[in-house]
Amino acid sequence: MSVRVRFAPSPTGYLHIGSARTALYNYLYARKTGGKFLLRIEDTDLARSTEESTRSILDGLAWLGLEHDEEIVFQSNNADKHRETARQLLAEGKAYRDFTPKEAVTEKTVKEAIVERARQTERNHRDNQFRDLSEVESETRVASGEPFAIRLKVPQAGKTSFEDAVYGLQERDYSDTEDLVLLRSDGHPLYNLAVVCDDIEMGITHVIRGQDHLTNTHKQLLIYQALGVTPPKFAHLPLILAPNKGKLSKRKHGEVVSLTTYRDNGFVPAAFRNFLALLGWSAGEEKEIYSLEELIEKFSLDHIHRSNAIFNFHENDPRHWTDDKALWMNAEYIRTMPLEELLPLVKAELKSAKLWREEYNSISDLGFGIADMASQKGDAGDSEQISDPASHTQNQEWYERTVDLIRQRFFTLKDFSSQGRAYFSEDYDFDPAAVAKNLTKFPDLREWLPELADRFEAEFDDTERMGSSRAFTEEHIEIVVKAFTEEKGTKLGVIMNGARTLLTGVAVGPSMLSVFETIGKDRTIMRLRSQVAWNA
RNA sequence: GACCGGUUCGUCUAGGGGUCUAGGACACCGCCCUUUCACGGCGGCAACACGGGUUCAAAUCCCGUACCGGUUACCA
Numbered sequence: 001m002s003v004r005v006r007f008a009p010s011p012t013g014y015l016h017i018g019s020a021r022t023a024l025y026n027y028l029y030a031r032k033t034g035g036k037f038l039l040r041i042e043d044t045d046l047a048r049s050t051e052e053s054t055r056s057i058l059d060g061l062a063w064l065g066l067e068h069d070e071e072i073v074f075q076s077n078n079a080d081k082h083r084e085t086a087r088q089l090l091a092e093g094k095a096y097r098d099f100t101p102k103e104a105v106t107e108k109t110v111k112e113a114i115v116e117r118a119r120q121t122e123r124n125h126r127d128n129q130f131r132d133l134s135e136v137e138s139e140t141r142v143a144s145g146e147p148f149a150i151r152l153k154v155p156q157a158g159k160t161s162f163e164d165a166v167y168g169l170q171e172r173d174y175s176d177t178e179d180l181v182l183l184r185s186d187g188h189p190l191y192n193l194a195v196v197c198d199d200i201e202m203g204i205t206h207v208i209r210g211q212d213h214l215t216n217t218h219k220q221l222l223i224y225q226a227l228g229v230t231p232p233k234f235a236h237l238p239l240i241l242a243p244n245k246g247k248l249s250k251r252k253h254g255e256v257v258s259l260t261t262y263r264d265n266g267f268v269p270a271a272f273r274n275f276l277a278l279l280g281w282s283a284g285e286e287k288e289i290y291s292l293e294e295l296i297e298k299f300s301l302d303h304i305h306r307s308n309a310i311f312n313f314h315e316n317d318p319r320h321w322t323d324d325k326a327l328w329m330n331a332e333y334i335r336t337m338p339l340e341e342l343l344p345l346v347k348a349e350l351k352s353a354k355l356w357r358e359e360y361n362s363i364s365d366l367g368f369g370i371a372d373m374a375s376q377k378g379d380a381g382d383s384e385q386i387s388d389p390a391s392h393t394q395n396q397e398w399y400e401r402t403v404d405l406i407r408q409r410f411f412t413l414k415d416f417s418s419q420g421r422a423y424f425s426e427d428y429d430f431d432p433a434a435v436a437k438n439l440t441k442f443p444d445l446r447e448w449l450p451e452l453a454d455r456f457e458a459e460f461d462d463t464e465r466m467g468s469s470r471a472f473t474e475e476h477i478e479i480v481v482k483a484f485t486e487e488k489g490t491k492l493g494v495i496m497n498g499a500r501t502l503l504t505g506v507a508v509g510p511s512m513l514s515v516f517e518t519i520g521k522d523r524t525i526m527r528l529r530s531q532v533a534w535n536a
Numbered sequence: 537g538a539c540c541g542g543u544u545c546g547u548c549u550a551g552g553g554g555u556c557u558a559g560g561a562c563a564c565c566g567c568c569c570u571u572u573c574a575c576g577g578c579g580g581c582a583a584c585a586c587g588g589g590u591u592c593a594a595a596u597c598c599c600g601u602a603c604c605g606g607u608u609a610c611c612a
Contacts, residue, residue, distance in 0.1 A: 010612050045612060102610055114609060115537090123538090123608095149610050167541065176539050176608090184610040191612050215540060215607040238542080238605095245604060275548090278561090282549060286560040305542095305549085308605060312547045312563090319574090325548060325562045335575075408575050419574095438572080481571095496571035508573035 003035025005206045006199070007061075007068070008075075010042040011053035013250060014258040015060035017311065018210065018240040021276045025237060026208045027066040028277070028299040038202055039068040042075045044194055049076075060259040064273050065292065073202060075194055082189030082197050085227070086150045086182040094226040095182060097138050097148040098130045102185050125178040126156060150183040152222060160218040160225075165235035165301040167211075172218040180219050192216060196223045204232050208301075211236045211308075235301045238280050239308045248311055256313045256322050266412030267326075268345060271333035275326040279309050289332065331411040339404050346403050346416050353417035355424040360399035394520075402518050405510050422504040423518065430533045434507035438497040439533060444490070445498040446534055452484055452495065453528035460521050472521035474513040481513075503527050 007023040009015065030037035041057070043049040061068070089095035117123075130138075131153065142148070154174050161171040182193040189197075199207065214236045224231040242248045248257050255261040262272050274290055282305075283290070283298040290298070314320040320327070334342065350356040406420045422428040439445055459480050460472045470476045485492050496512040503519050516524055 008612095012612075042612065048611085098610085100610090110609065110611075114607095117608085151610090170540075172539070178608080181610045186610080188610080190610070195612090210606095211541075212606055213612095216612095218540095236541095241605075243547085247605090278548065280548090284550065286550075288548095288561055307542050309549090310547065320563085323547080323562085328562055331574085409573065411574075434572095485571095491571085493571040500572065506573095510573090510575085512571055 001205060003030060003033040003205050004038060004203050005030050005035060005208055006038040006040050006202060006204055007066075008040040008042050008195070008198075008209070009057050010045060010048075011050060011057060012045065012048040013053055014260055015057045016248070016250075017257055017259055017262075017276065018248065019057075020060060020064060020259045021240065021279060022208065022210055022237060023061055023066055024064065024273060024276055025281070025299075025304070028295055029206065029208060029301065030069075031296045032299050035205070036069040037066070038070055038073070038204070040073040040075060040198060040202065042191075042194070044075050044079065044189065044191070046076070056260060060263075063259070063263050063269050064276075065269055073198065075198060078194070078198055078201070079189055081201070082194050083183060083187060085197050086189065086193060089152065089182065089226055090150055092226075093153070095150050095152050096128075096131055096133065096179075097142070098128060098151045098179075098181070099133075099141055099146055099148045100128070100130065102147075102149070125154065125175060128179055131179065147185040149181045149185045151179040151181050152219075152226060154179050154222055160221045162217065162221060162231070162234055164214070164217075165206075165233060166238075166304045167214065167236055167306060170214065170217070172215070174222075177218055177222065180222075182223075192219050193223060196220050196227070199232060200224075200227070200229055206233045206235060208235045209237065211239050235304070238305050240279060241308050241310050243310055243312055243314075245308075245310065253313075253315075256311075262322075262326075266349065266414035267330050268333045268337065268342075268413065270337070271330040272326065274333075275323070275329045279311070280305050288329070289336075327411055334410050334413070335408050339400065342407065343400060343403060345413055349413040349416050350424060353421075355417055355421065357394065357424075359394050360396055362395050363397070398518075405514055405518055408510060409508060419506055419508075422506075426523075428505045430501065430505045431507060434501045434505070435533055437507060438501040442490075442494050442498060444488070445494070446531075448484075448488055448490075448495065449498055449502060450529045452481070452499070453525040455480060455484055456521060456525050456528070472517060472524075474511075474517050477516045478513055481516075499528065502530065502533055505533075 005026045007019075007026045009019050009023075027037045029035070039061070041054055043054070086095060090097065128151070130148075131151075154177055157174060159171050159173045160177070161169065164170050180192060181190055183189055217234055217236075221231055240248055242253055246252070250257055259272075263269075270292065273292065274288075274295075277290065277295050277299075278288065281299070281303055284303060311323055312325075313322045347356060347360070402423050403416070406416070406423060410416065410419065417424075456472075456477075460470060460476070481495060482492065485495050488495075497507070500509060500512050500515065501507060503515060503524060509515055519527070
């Protein structure tokens with residue numbers, strides 16, 4: 001029989017990174033085995049389920065590239081079938097009506113009430129007074145309109161057992177399992193019933209889910225048993241914990257646990273997917289970077305861990321706002337992935353930062369008038385429209401070279417619009433630390449840098465494109481800058497770093513010669529003459 | 537409380553009786569490269585929870601303890 005797995009989130013919030021990993025493992029297993037990866041939205045808790053949340057889950061899966069097969073199943077659509085199943089079990093004597101009045105519980109005390117009740121000395125799970133109520137009396141009570149829940153009649157003696165693909169043999173004595181409620185007194189089917197019914201209905205062969213369901217499995221097994229259906233195989237996944245080994249929750253830990261945070265903060269989907277895959281599973285080799293194809297090829301249930309993993313983010317530390325390894329992996333992807341795959345991601349980032357220009361799409365650098373381009377720029381001020389002399393060189397080729405150049409030191413896609421802003425716009429900020437370190441520390445630069453601009457202007461005239469003059473390239477720039485440095489009797493670093501700060505606003509970046517060339521002659525000259533940074 | 541799991545560097549992990557004076561990655565630190573750096577290169581720090589067994593031999597098998605987690609709902 002071919003494999004059919006499912007990811008079954010309840011749409012009560014954003015997509016949690018733990019759930020995302022569960023989805024990923026299901027996906028990998030399905031693709032690995034040539035099976036189907038199905039999606040089921042468990043929206044039976046109508047009070048908490050929202051459409052927005054469903055949307056966000058779908059978006060998250062799409063972002064990670066986990067395409068599901070077949071139609072999405074909405075559990076709420078199956079409620080009638082669930083009820084029917086419960087009635088069937090009732091009719092067969094495998095379940096019974098419990099007329100015990102429903103306890104009124106307030107949200108806050110639910111957990112406490114459970115613990116409280118559990119602490120009471122040894123409960124006998126079979127002592128429900130309605131368990132063996134005669135059919136006649138049961139019907140009489142129903143006829144009189146008395147509300148009831150339907151509970152599964154768990155056998156008196158025996159045990160449930162199953163071989164978990166991750167945790168091995170699991171056994172549980174019946175006496176440790178209560179007569180679980182299948183149908184609420186208001187007719188609402190409960191989780192364990194719904195899951196079993198739907199998994200049967202969907203022909204699920206392998207249930208891969210969080211370890212928090214490990215003990216639920218025994219209850220579900222009892223339902224399969226009552227229904228006379230062979231249960232699927234189970235594989236439970238270790239949990240992902242917060243740094244304090246506690247539960248990773250939005251309420252306590254905020255945005256770091258939401259998958260969308262990573263999308264919105266410049267993560268490359270493949271990088272985060274790679275990171276997630278390695279949180280709780282390993283191929284058993286000394287390798288960290290895996291393409292999706294490799295993950296599919298290497299993935300197997302028996303290399304999944306049994307111990308929980310800590311998601312090691314640091315609150316209140318902007319540089320380590322999420323797990324360091326995730327950050328590192330993202331940087332690794334940004335600087336090593338094929339450029340053509342990175343380009344569209346950077347384009348999207350520049351677009352959302354309003355830094356994208358249509359020229360980056362054009363192969364030719366001819367035929368674009370400056371006025372033409374100025375009119376396409378939404379955010380430019382008056383003066384900038386006139387003085388945007390570099391535009392004519394900023395075509396697709398320039399864009400690709402620039403991205404390739406600056407990606408080496410970036411951690412997220414956001415860096416292209418923040419750290420790398422100066423490459424794409426005249427409107428960029430100066431890092432005060434960089435200004436202090438590279439400019440104000442050397443007051444002479446205030447004279448020298450504009451002077452260097454004059455030198456560039458003289459050395460590289462406008463006929464460069466006709467080949468009659470030296471082009472503004474690294475090789476030639478180096479000659480000019482070195483001569484200038486010697487003239488001033490200073491160190492090359494002083495000039496270079498001062499120029500770097502003026503040209504890019506920051507203290508770090510690629511080789512300064514390539515920065516000059518990339519920024520281009522006209523913009524370089526303009527920026528070297530600018531006093532903005534000095535006055536800031 | 538009961539039941540069920542888990543425990544290898546700070547974190548993710550390799551390992552499944554001898555090849556382990558425990559390997560890799562991230563982070564951190566140092567050195568090198570260099571016009572800067574968060575790139576790159578080299579190196580360093582750092583772990584088998586504890587106690588008993590079994591065995592010629594245990595990180596690996598068994599038992600106990602400790603600690604952590606999950607479940608214990610007419611939530612999912």
